[in-house]
Structures are given as C-alpha cells and as structure tokens.
Amino acid sequence: MDGDRMDVAWHEVCGVDEIWPDTGICALIDGRQIAVFRLSASETPGEFFAIDNHDPMSGANVLSRGLIGNLGERLVVASPIYKHHYDLRTGECVEDPNVSIHTFGARVRDGRVWIGA
C-alpha cells in the first residue's frame, strides 16, 4: 500500500466486502476508470491493488474483469481480451515491457476501500 502522497487525493469507492476475494471491480473516479483488486492471501481483509482499467493492447476497458494470480514473483492480472498480463505493483505489461499502465494507491479504513488518484 502506498503511503499518503502530497499530490494524491483519496477517494472512498466501496466497502471491502463488495470486492470478493481474488477478484476485481471497477471504480469511476473523476471520469477515470480504475480497476481495484483484492488479493485474499490468508489474512483478512487481504491486500488491495489499483491500476488502470484500460487495456492498451486491446483498447477496451476490461482489466477489472481479468483473472489475477502470480507469474513467478510478479502479481499479475490477465486481460480478458487477448490475455496480456499486467504487473499489479508496477503496471508493466509482462509480454511487452515497453507498454505500461498507471498504478494507484489503495488502502482500507474502517472496512471501506480508498483509492489515491
């Protein structure tokens, strides 16, 4: 989870329970689509990640609907369109390191999910 940054405004998007473990949802923040994932691991409520919902390889806004998991050390989401993988921590496309998407801060306060964008 990112620490508070000066230039980031935090937005409350939903309750923790609205994101089922090991799935994602999409939040609309100031017109920007942001995919938020909840990685269950073993502890509750788990770890949260936020990246662009836009998949630059297909041009569709779909990443929140991708399957998440790990490839080696990297935590990734697989785009549902052409199965490109994006690193949840860095936004880098695994298949094409020249392509990268934005990542955002994500944190949980009092059972609510907050995104820094």
Added chain:
Amino acid sequence: MKLVVIGNGMVGHKLLESLGAAENLQVTVLCEEPRPAYDRVHLSEFFSGKSADDLSLVEPGFFDNPRIDLRLGAQAASLDRSLKTVTTADGEVIAYDKLVLATGSYPFVPPIPGKDRDGCFVYRRIEDLEAMTACGAQSKVGVVVGGGLLGLECAKALRDMGLTTHVVEFAPRLMAVQVDEGGGRVLRRKIEDLGVSVHTEKNTVEIVDGEQCRHRMRFADGSELETDMIVFSAGIRPRDELARASDLGVGPRGGIVVDNRCRTLDPDIYAIGECALWDGRIFGLVAPGYEMARVVASDILSAVDATAGPAAEFLGADMSTKLKLMGVDVASIGDAHGRTEGSRAFIYTDERKQIYKKLVTSEDGKLLLGAVLVGDANEYGSLLQMALNHIELPESPEFLILPSSDGTVTTGLGVDALPASAQICSCNNVSKLQLCEAIGAGETTLGGLKKCTKAATTCGGCAPLVTQVLKAELKRLGHSVNNHLCEHFPYSRQELYHLIRVGGIRNFDELLAKHGSGLGCDICKPTAASIFASCWNEFVLTRDKAALQDSNDYYLANIQKNGSYSVVPRIAGGEITPDKLIVIGQVAKKYGLYTKITGGQRIDLFGAQVHQLPAIWGELVAAGFESGHAYGKAVRTVKSCVGSTWCRYGVQDSVGMALLVENRYKGLRAPHKIKFAVSGCTRECAEAQSKDVGVIATEKGWNLYVCGNGGMKPRHAELLASDLDDATLIRYIDRFLMFYIRTADRLQRTSVWRDNLEGGLDYLRQVIVDDSLGLGAELEAEMRHVVDTYECEWKKAINDPDTLKRFRTFVNSDADDSGVVFVEERGQIRPATDAEKQTRFKDIEIVAEAT
C-alpha cells in the same frame, strides 16, 4: 528433359515428390482417374467418414508448379518407342525423353459366370467405393470373395455399412501369403467373433438369381450362399498392357521386367510399383513401390542435375507387414512360413486371449528370419529391426514372444540397441539416424517428427517405434518432457482431474494447498473451475468459484472486442416457437442489441454491458429461456434437421433426438467446447460429421460419429458405432463425453484429443463400446450426477442478490462505460472503430452510446 509419367497413384506421386523442383525437367503426368493421388492404404477409412479429399496425398499447391502438367482423366493408349511418343486415348501425341510407367495394377476377378451382374464390385478406386456405398444402402447381406489382406479390409467396410458380412476364400485359411496355419486359425476365430462369417476352401462356380437376396453363389462343393452384393478382392494383376503392346518384356504371369535401376528393356523407359517385375517378383506393398520411385528419381536427377548424387539401385524389399484388421493386430515378418533350409520355429498360442506368435530363426538360433503375430503385435517393431539388422538373438529367443510371469510381454530390444543406420520407417526410408538428427534439431513431438522426416506418415506401422526413438533420444539429450499445467501445479490436466475426483476436492484453496503452490493464474484457475464443474456441478459463481472463472464464465456472457458482451439463449435443437422468437426480438430491440443467427441454430445478441445482463436475462428467463452456455467451455448446441416429422426423406425424428440429447448434456463443462448435431437421414443436412458428436439416423436406429471438427482445422468425425437404439446411443455418448473430460488436455477439442489418442479409433471403440477398461458404469454414473444436478445458471444468478451485485460496470457509479461506442450499419449497431471514436464529436453520428 521431357519426362512423361503414366499413372498418378501412390508410387507415381512419390516419384514426382522425389524429383522435387528440379529445373531442366518438364513433366507431363497422365492420370487415368478423375483425381490425383490418394492414399489407397487407408481406403477403408472412406467408410468410417473420410472423404476423397481427406485421403488425398497431394500437398496444397503441388500441381501449381509450372514444370508439372497434370492431365486428369487422361488415358495413355499406346507407345511409339522409335519416335519416343505416347498417344492418349483422345489422340494427343506427347513426346518424351524419358518415360515412367507407374500404371499400378487392377483387381483380378475370377472368370465366374455371373461375375458382371449388378451389385458385383471390385475394391480399388474411390469410384468403386462410392458405388459400393450406394449399393450397400439397399443391401442386407454382403460377400467378399478373397480372404487376403485387402479382402479383410473390404469385409470391414461391408460390416461398417451394417451388412451381414461373409468372406469366401479359395485357400484353406485367411491371409495365406502372410500368415501360417496356426496364425490363420486364430485370425479366423477373431474375425468370426466380430460377426463376419468366414468360408474357406470355397471355389465359386457361378452366380445366379437368389431367392431371399439379389444373388445366389454356388460353390464347387455343392453349397450355396445368398447375398445382395459381392466384392471381388482375389488379388491384383499388373497393368502391363502398354508394355506388352510395345514389346517391352513382361513376365509369364504379367509384370514389366525391370533391372536394379527399374529400367525396362528400353533404357529410356522405367516401370515402378505394382506394374513392375523385379527378379521375377511383383511387390504389392507401398514401401517397395516408394523405394522404386526414389531409385528412378535419383536416376533421372543424375542426368539433369550435375549436383545430384549418384543413381541408387533397387535391391529388393522387405515384405514384412503389420496391420490392424477390424481391430485385430496381424503382423508378418520375413520368412513367416519357415521355408529357409534348416530354420527353427518357436510358437506360442493363447487360445483364451486369442493370441498367436511364432518366431522363425536360423538353425543355430542366433538370427531372426521371420515371425507371425496375430492378436497382439506389440513386438513387431523390435522383431523387425532384429531381422533387418541381423542383430544376434538372446540365448533363449522364446522369451521374445512369451509373456512374463506378470502377464506383460518383455520387449526384447530397446531402441538403444539399434544401429544408427537401422531403417525405422520402411515406407519412407527413414533411418534411426535421421530421426535422431531431427530430434537434435529441435523436433520434440511425434507430430513434428512426422512432418519433418515423413516417418510414420504412410502405413503408420512404425509409429510406436518412432515414439520410442523419440523418448529415448530426448532422454539421452537430457530433455525432460514436461506436461505440467503451469508453474502452480506440477501435474497435467488429466492428473489434476484425477486428484480432484479421487480426493473429493471442491475448491481451489484446498487444491492449491494440497497439490500446488503460489497463487494460481489464468491457466490453472479456469482449468480447476472446469474440472470442479465436470465433477461436482456446483454453481460456478459462488464466492469460492467466481474468482476462478474466465471473464466469459464470470459474467455468463461472451466478451467482445470492445469489452461489451453477447447473450445467447438456449434454443435446443434449433427449434423455437414464434412467441419465443418474438421475445428475443423484443429484448434485442429494447436493449439496442445487434442480432445474428449463429452456426449452431441459435440467435446471438451483441452489445450488452455488464450491468445490463441481469435485466436482459430477467426478461429471457421469464419467457422460459435458459442459458445457452455459449460462454463456457461446455456443451453448446445440438444442431438438427427437421427429420422424419416433415422431411420426405427422413427416417428418424432427428429434432426429437436433438432435444433429448441437448437437454441431457446442456451446460456440461469440458476441457473445451463441445458441439453436437443430429441428422434424420444419410443426406446429413445437420452436418453431424463435422461435430464433436454427430448422430445420423439409419433405417434401424442411429449411427454415432465422434471427434469431428469444423473451424481452423476441419476433421471428419469417425463412425464409432452403428444402428444403435436410443438407450444405447445415450449410453455411448455418456461414456464418450466423460472419457474425453477425464483424459483430454486443457483446451483440447475432441478432434485433437482423438488424433493424440494412442491406439486411435479402435482403442476408443474398445473403451466406449466394448468397455475394455471396465469404466463404463463409472463414466455413466458420473454423467448421471451432472445430468441430475443441472440448474440454469442465469436463473440462479438473477435470483441471488449476492451474485447480482457483481454485475455492475462501476462499483461506485451507475454510469456506462464511455469506451463502449456504437455506430449504425445495415440497420443495426456495431462497435465504432478507433477512427470513428476520434471523430465522434465531429460528423459521425453515434447511434447508441452505451444506453
């Protein structure tokens, strides 16, 4: 050089292939048949669903070569050796520098009065097979005259057409050339067990009108046999008439005399294949014919191409054969009859399992001279190598054919023992060294090796040996063959299925904890979800399962390129009432969806966003529709024709059967999608032979075809069983589907699965029809569980508030996805192109922006 080749059979075509793209060579090919070369070795597969195109041996584009002029339907009528010309039946005169006769042979028909009656056939060309098929459809009884290799192939064809089948043989036993008396006895019993009546020592004296059937055959011993059709397969005779007419020298019993370079008496004329007589012998197998073709090609190339190697010689050929006749293994090696002076024989017979094996060795027992194997020919490859390479036999050669005490046979020879020069594939002359070189160069699969070396691509008899060489060589090179699903599970899909089924594992966390590592990924999660569904059939969108589903299953709809979804309600068998049709139209109109009729006789509604899906399905479910599972790797559709209810040709109610089948298997999840079709007669309007499971009505019931595919790599389905009643049909489909689900790889369609199945169609038939693994009841019970626990996923989803909450485009807003933009085309919506999206604020009219 002007080369004329007469004949474009298997051997004639091999010559053209062997000549390659040689410059300085202009080739004219006269082909009497209406189509170029096809695979006569596998001709009987025409009756189990293969088409003439499937059997073709011609690589796409082969005859586009401007230096090859193929004349189809062109018969050579005469030769003029002094002018060096060939005259065709149409009167055209073609000049040659070199001429190759690859005219093949014709089937011998004994001079029996009545042999030319209607319903009498020979078995050689595709046209013969087409005529047999037409006649077979109106016949109940069929007789094959001749119990040799080809005759038994032909008997299989008659049996596959559903005829009561007889084989009539003049000799005292079947396959008298290849098999000795003991082997012939076991072979006969096995063939008879398969429902074919065998009559040996029968000399047909005439064929007259029958009483119950079309014909009556009278035999010299006074007995008679009634039949509707007769196929003569009593041996072949060389087509040597051109050579005879031009004094080229033919043998006393026919055949064009050739020398070691396959030249006739005229050095500018060659003869190859079944028309050629070398050292007083005709070679009726494809491998020697191919060898002759290569010899002639080398001779011609050495004349036109300075860089070509020296001309090769034909020095006779090994006539060993291995084949599967109606599922019965039969093999014959070298001196099968023990005619070599002083030879010694070892014989093993198991009359209960119907296995016969014989070895013929040299007097001192050190060299293998010949062998006969009936009922089990697993040792063929290694025994053949021992015979061909003169490998010294072990002290007690009998152990090479005796089962060991645990019931398995010890294969006497590892491939490691073979010399590098050992010829593994005799049809295409591929040595062990060539295979090993190809493996070293990176071919690590049987398919790749076949493509690259051509080994095992003609008769296929050496495929097990090629596989052994492959495995041994990979091991030697230090490759480990890894079939693990992904980095999280060190198992293949089949192994994972077994672990889940036997371990009673019902969720991913447990699976990962017990058998895997890491978090999982987009490979193993959907695979596990699919196996859970195949085994336990629980709702796919529960909290512990939803996270495993691919996006399509996750939203029970098909994702499209712009992130919108399409919706396909089930229309079982393609049958729909006007009222339901209207509902689909109304829903499409209300939600602004693009509609298209699918290939599976359904209607696909495109352009819905995630948050619209529950409302759309609410209306569809209320009107009585169910999920069509178009989104799942699952049973999709059962296409059907209208069948006997309406059609004047239909013989069974194909729509009724389609409904029965679709409602039984709907939603069944599998390694890949599964498509069915049911046709009401042999006209096959539902195109069932292009489906994973195809059912075609017959007068007596249903024929079941399996493992067909349209799509990227079309494959005709193969006939698994004939004339089934409804209950047996369903039982076989139950077993077939569950066996596929149990053993296929991830995302492997039934067609590819079948191509990779060791033992092929015969094995599949043994498992499904004969229940050889004793799995039948288990597979049926597994299917019963899935059928009994079926629920419409959409009905369940729209009645579950927890699930419904997930169907939101944004968790914190009711807005639409602004990236989903449509424009109008031909009166409907379609996704806007990027360029159209760019100019959306200019002059293009956006008809529906995420309504």
